[in-house]
Amino acid sequence: MIVKAVGAYGTVPPLTDFNNGFSPNGDGTADTLVIQGLEAYVNNVVKIYNLSQRLVFSAHYGGPGNAWDGTHKGRRVPVGSYLCVIDYNEPGMGQEAKMIYVNY
Ligand SMILES: [Ca+2]
Numbered sequence: 850m851i852v853k854a855v856g857a858y859g860t861v862p863p864l865t866d867f868n869n870g871f872s873p874n875g876d877g878t879a880d881t882l883v884i885q886g887l888e889a890y891v892n893n894v895v896k897i898y899n900l901s902q903r904l905v906f907s908a909h910y911g912g913p914g915n916a917w918d919g920t921h922k923g924r925r926v927p928v929g930s931y932l933c934v935i936d937y938n939e940p941g942m943g944q945e946a947k948m949i950y951v952n953y
Contacts, residue, residue: 873919
């Protein structure tokens with residue numbers, strides 16, 4: 850897998866303020882991977898890879914209530930670092946990639 854780690858460019862502000870870490874343990878705090886404002890890009894796709902470069906999640910981001918909950922095939926993923934790749938799927942926009950951390 851080759852990830853071109855670029856921010857959004859052109860007139861589009863980068864979405865660099867999403868939470869670096871989250872705790873998908875169902876306690877009501879930071880239980881999903883919130884990426885503020887991404888739902889405005891209606892064609893977006895969010896992909897999560899583990900450090901073995903295996904895809905553990907891929908879906909459209911539709912807001913905090915429709916975001917990755919830290920599970921893979923119905924089970925919580927192990928604590929650790931993951932790579933989040935955002936495909937905007939908009940003309941003139943690339944991908945954005947960022948490391949995130951899952952803890953419980
Ligand atoms: Ca939590």
